[in-house]
Amino acid sequence: MSSTLPRRLFVAGAAAMALIVAACGQAGGQQRNGIWAAGSSTVFPFATRVAENFGRNFPDGAPPRVESLGTGGGIQAFCQGLGPTTPDIANASRRLKASEFDQCAENGVTEIIEIKIGYDGLAVATARSGADFVLEGSDLYLALAKEIPGPDGQLIPNPNRTWAQVRAGLPDVRIQVYGPPPTSGTRDSWNELAMLTSAEALPALAALAESDPDRFESVAQTLREDGGWVDSGENDNAIVQTLTRTPGSVGVFGYSFLEENFGQVKPATVNGVTPTLDTIASGQYPISRSMFIYVKKAHIGVTPGLQDFLIEFTSEAATGRGGYLQDRGMVPLPAAEREAQRAVAANLTVMTRPEE
Structure with a gap:
């Protein structure tokens, strides 16, 4: 995905700058009453859930x-400087880069607290009674994209109707995948972790990612509308029931839900890796990544409740095994690492400059 990062960072940075200008006009130089977090769409549903819980437990201040x-947009806004017109927290689905750390420092953001909150993993699953799916390379893109490269390299409407047409050796069953709708944060993760990566496995689209990143992202993330992909709302239980009733169908949902329904559904392997807590936590499973929040130490004690918010975010009730964020699809950190991150939040330990 490295070939698309500069374009994303530029677009997201422009959005962040527009947001900052608006915030300056609204703030009028006055201190904000509430916490402000900005950034990753993948972290967004987890941060929102923590904000909801925090608001119930700390009702005196403004809701986060x-x-x-x-x-990229969240980090860009975060690194603009200190004060009420910049976010207290940057939500991130990757580590802060050295260049971003330096940009922060240039603008006076010299003490940053890095907290790793957990892992995100999405399972591709089918009924236990169905055929096994062994997915690799460009399979997901060629099965689910609205357009794919034709023999001459030009984009054509996706002609693949069965998985066997995508690649020999895949089940000879109709492509019918039930997954998250566009309004879901899980859909954002799916597009970025699965569709973009799968598309880049094709040389023609890898070249497009270099020459025209905007066009590449549009092509890679536009899912077919002919029944091959079915938006299934936010009810993962309904997807599981559909898989058991519809032989050969496939579902996409958070790993925690796969774990809860392992008696009824089974996961596909992706590039030779089966999703488990260990393979997601280690980064071996391709449709997974670490998630972070970055916090300005200078805002602690200035933005009301900010450290309390960090303590809530790193609590066992939120990020532990069986916590309310696991219910939303987060894969928890190992116990020792959770303890270490809680200590960071409690002690306000600042990070050192990343190596790259």
């Missing part, structure tokens, strides 16, 4: 504000 700008 959580913005979905993308990781």
Whole structure:
């Protein structure tokens, strides 16, 4: 995905700058009453859930504000400087880069607290009674994109109707995948972790990602509308029931839900890896990544409740095994690492400059 990052960072940065200008006009130089977090669309549903819980437990202040700008956009806004017109927290689905750390420092953001909150993993699953799916390379893109490269390299409407047409060796069953709708944060994760990566496995689209990143992202993330992909709302239980009733159908949902329904559904392997807590936590499973929040230490004690928010975010009730964020699809950190991150939040330990 490295070939698309500069374009994303530029677009997200523009959005962040527009948001900052608006905030300056609204703030009028006055201190904000509430916490402001901005960034990753993948972290967004988890941060929103923590904000909801925090608002119930700390009702005196304004409810935390959580913005979905993308990781690059959130970091860009975060690094603009200190004060009420910049976010207290940057939500990120990757580590802060050295160049971003330096940009922060240039603008006076010299003490940053890095907290790793967990992992995100999406399972591709089918009924236990169905055929096994062994997915690799460009399979997901060639099965689910609205347009794919034709023999001459030009984009054509996706002609694949069965998985066997995508690649020999896949089940000879109709392509019918039930997954998250566009309004879901899970859909954002699916597009970025699965569709973009799968598309780049094709040389023609890897070249497009270099020459025209905007066009590449549009092509890679536009899902077919002929029944091959079915938006299934937010009810993962309904997807599981559909898989058991519809032989050969496939579902996409958070790993935690796969774990809860392992007696009824089974996961596909992706590039030779089966999703498990261990393979997601280690990064071996391709449709997974680490999630972080970055916090300005200078805003602690200035923005009301900010450290309390960090303590809530790193609590066992939120990020532990069986916590309310696992119910939303987060894969928890190992116990020792959770303890270490809680200590970071409690002690306000600042990070060192990343190596790259």
